[in-house]
Amino acid sequence: MTLNFNDETFRGDYTFRNSPAAIRRFPFPFDQDSYMYSVNLEPHAGGREGSPFQNRFDVDEHYVAEMKDREITLTEDPLRCQSLPHMELAGWDFLELVMVSKSEDYPELFTLNRDGDRWHWINRPLGIEQRFTFLDPTTLPCGPMEYITRQTQGDHALLDQRDGNLWMDAGMVTSQADWSLDFDIGMNFYEWHAPVPKANEMGVFQRALKFLLNLQQGAPVRRLNWTMTVNPRLDTSPENYHKWGPEKRTITPENVGEKQHLRVELQTLWRLPRSNAIAFPIRCYLMSLEDIVSQPKWGRRLHRVLRDLPDELAEYKGFAVNRPVIVDYLSKFDDGAETSPGIFPD
Amino acid sequence: MSALELRVAAVEPLSPLVTRFRFEDPAGATLPLFSGGAHIVVEMPDEDTLRRNAYSLISDPLDGSGYEIAVRREDAGRGGSRFMHARVKPGDTMRVTLPINLFSLDLRAKKHVLIGGGIGITPFLAQLRQLQRLQMPFELHYAARSRAEAAGLALLPDLPQIHVHISDEGNRMDLGAILGSQPLGTHIYTCGPEGLIAAVDETGARLGWPKGALHSEAFLAPPPGTPFTVTLKSGRKIEVGAHQSLLEALEAAEVEVDWSCRGGACGRCETGVSSCHGRIEHHDHWLSDEEKAAQTKIMPCVSRFTGESLTLDL
Numbered sequence: 332m333t334l335n336f337n338d339e340t341f342r343g344d345y346t347f348r349n350s351p352a353a354i355r356r357f358p359f360p361f362d363q364d365s366y367m368y369s370v371n372l373e374p375h376a377g378g379r380e381g382s383p384f385q386n387r388f389d390v391d392e393h394y395v396a397e398m399k400d401r402e403i404t405l406t407e408d409p410l411r412c413q414s415l416p417h418m419e420l421a422g423w424d425f426l427e428l429v430m431v432s433k434s435e436d437y438p439e440l441f442t443l444n445r446d447g448d449r450w451h452w453i454n455r456p457l458g459i460e461q462r463f464t465f466l467d468p469t470t471l472p473c474g475p476m477e478y479i480t481r482q483t484q485g486d487h488a489l490l491d492q493r494d495g496n497l498w499m500d501a502g503m504v505t506s507q508a509d510w511s512l513d514f515d516i517g518m519n520f521y522e523w524h525a526p527v528p529k530a531n532e533m534g535v536f537q538r539a540l541k542f543l544l545n546l547q548q549g550a551p552v553r554r555l556n557w558t559m560t561v562n563p564r565l566d567t568s569p570e571n572y573h574k575w576g577p578e579k580r581t582i583t584p585e586n587v588g589e590k591q592h593l594r595v596e597l598q599t600l601w602r603l604p605r606s607n608a609i610a611f612p613i614r615c616y617l618m619s620l621e622d623i624v625s626q627p628k629w630g631r632r633l634h635r636v637l638r639d640l641p642d643e644l645a646e647y648k649g650f651a652v653n654r655p656v657i658v659d660y661l662s663k664f665d666d667g668a669e670t671s672p673g674i675f676p677d
Numbered sequence: 678m679s680a681l682e683l684r685v686a687a688v689e690p691l692s693p694l695v696t697r698f699r700f701e702d703p704a705g706a707t708l709p710l711f712s713g714g715a716h717i718v719v720e721m722p723d724e725d726t727l728r729r730n731a732y733s734l735i736s737d738p739l740d741g742s743g744y745e746i747a748v749r750r751e752d753a754g755r756g757g758s759r760f761m762h763a764r765v766k767p768g769d770t771m772r773v774t775l776p777i778n779l780f781s782l783d784l785r786a787k788k789h790v791l792i793g794g795g796i797g798i799t800p801f802l803a804q805l806r807q808l809q810r811l812q813m814p815f816e817l818h819y820a821a822r823s824r825a826e827a828a829g830l831a832l833l834p835d836l837p838q839i840h841v842h843i844s845d846e847g848n849r850m851d852l853g854a855i856l857g858s859q860p861l862g863t864h865i866y867t868c869g870p871e872g873l874i875a876a877v878d879e880t881g882a883r884l885g886w887p888k889g890a891l892h893s894e895a896f897l898a899p900p901p902g903t904p905f906t907v908t909l910k911s912g913r914k915i916e917v918g919a920h921q922s923l924l925e926a927l928e929a930a931e932v933e934v935d936w937s938c939r940g941g942a943c944g945r946c947e948t949g950v951s952s953c954h955g956r957i958e959h960h961d962h963w964l965s966d967e968e969k970a971a972q973t974k975i976m977p978c979v980s981r982f983t984g985e986s987l988t989l990d991l
Contacts, residue, residue, distance in 0.1 A: 415785075416785075417783075417784035417785040418784075420784065420811065491784070492781065493781070493783050494889060541944050541945075544943070544944075545777070545937050545943050545944070545945050547679060547774075547775055547777060547937075548709050548711070548775050548776065548777075549679055549709060549775055550679050550775075604709055604710040604711055604712065604776075605710055605711075605712055605738065605739065605807075606712060606784070607712040607714075607715070607778045607781040
């Protein structure tokens with residue numbers, strides 16, 4: 332597989348684009364014509380070739396540009412990356428997981444040589460070469476979690492497990508759907524999920540937590556989550572709401588297809604060996620409505636999902652204000668035909 | 678439950694009742710590392726019964742060359758430990774699960790105090806290696822009745838932080854002294870008989886320890902009891918023998934039940950009860966007191982039943 336990395340931006344002039352190949356492999360999140368919460372976890376054990384599920388950590392054409400965007404966000408706001416002192420071991424576990432996975436899954440892009448604790452890491456797309464001693468933080472330019480998450484697409488939370496709960500005690504969060512690591516750091520599973528409507532009454536969190544507390548090494552799981560974002564912006568954080576919130580008001584029937592994006596998160600959960608913590612990468616994929624409707628099945632289905640979504644969910648996901656314009660646009664691509672099962676395009 | 682097929686590399690008696698087993702990958706591959714306090718579940722094909730027992734890993738968590746466990750022979754138990762002692766030989770192949778940790782260190786602690794009673798020393802053997810490697814302050818207290826029974830002595834390194842209390846030698850463990858002299862931010866971990874765990878909890882409460890700083894793991898094997906019968910939704914009846922757990926009886930009858938720790942701690946095998954005429958003998962640490970009293974849920978790995986009839990949501 333040869334990857335060409337896009338030169339593109341996720342702010343300002345928003346030059347982000349999906350190539351035709353990226354459109355076909357987009358992780359469309361709806362496997363039926365309606366949506367409600369569920370504990371929709373499945374084993375993260377590969378998937379259709381070429382899809383974002385195939386490899387443990389998906390690397391795509393946006394990799395280099397996303398890492399540049401992360402750097403800009405971190406320079407402006409260093410609190411997007413935090414690790415409480417007891418989480419350093421989990422950071423090393425995660426660094427190992429990413430380096431081993433990427434060097435095995437993308438040998439032409441990444442190389443890891445290990446001689447005991449003496450490691451040698453080469454990241455060709457980002458032009459990085461680093462020799463360091465595993466478990467010795469003085470041999471890296473920053474902490475292990477920060478080091479590896481500056482080179483890994485998606486946000487990443489490290490969850491400590493104790494007292495029958497999970498605690499958000501470390502993370503790198505620069506491409507989030509309106510939540511804040513600085514606010515959530517130190518919270519437990521119920522606390523950081525408190526703003527989500529309906530799901531708690533449905534018992535979703537209790538079941539999900541019980542499942543995750545028993546998550547086994549070597550048996551990672553995944554789920555898809557989604558929301559809507561105006562403009563292809565990665566940093567839709569509460570901290571910068573003043574920058575992106577007003578952009579929601581720029582949607583018109585003429586520009587909705589180009590400006591309105593479906594934002595999909597491929598969330599994976601991994602038990603880490605030495606720390607017994609859980610790594611929680613949240614990988615963000617963006618696609619404009621006009622790219623979505625290029626796949627007729629997706630155009631029909633997205634129309635039906637958004638049209639019939641309960642009001643609280645549209646409100647929580649932050650697109651209630653634009654829902655009529657979005658649904659009206661999508662209705663033109665829904666001829667009422669039946670859609671095939673599953674998420675992949677026809 | 679993902680499992681590994683491992684070769685028994687060594688079998689070594691440590692005391693008349695306790696034997697150490699070492700497992701290695703047959704092809705010499707490195708095994709997944711783990712965290713101190715983790716256990717594996719070992720499968721034992723014993724005639725027509727497939728036994729599965731959980732044992733704490735006692736080897737170095739950062740050494741993937743093998744997994745080691747220490748098994749105490751329980752002559753009054755259901756037969757798993759007798760199988761390990763009598764039947765398992767070097768060179769055998771056995772299936773074990775990947776390590777799972779329900780008793781991990783709280784890495785926020787400023788100091789870790791480990792208190793092991795009898796065979797309850799096992800999770801701490803791995804934890805103390807992890808603590809040494811992380812260079813964290815700790816002390817370990819090992820209590821045993823007699824030196825002959827103290828199988829852990831052979832496994833403990835000679836370190837000033839390690840204190841051995843042999844009650845036959847008049848050297849009983851003084852919990853008040855141990856808990857009374859610790860710096861703020863210390864966490865206490867106890868593993869051993871229920872009595873020891875209760876004593877640490879009481880001492881901690883008396884001395885004003887925060888509950889969140891006291892951790893414990895009772896090594897809970899499914900207790901034997903009188904035979905009983907359960908009914909499934911289909912009307913099918915399953916007999917549970919005196920030396921069999923309900924979970925084992927369901928597995929023998931090829932009824933699918935999810936499980937992980939098999940010791941009443943993880944919650945994975947929780948099963949709904951649709952009708953109960955009698956009393957569920959709850960032995961688990963998972964259900965709340967209210968849930969136990971309601972008799973609408975059972976943990977088939979350790980809990981039993983006496984009475985007229987019990988119908989499960991299976």
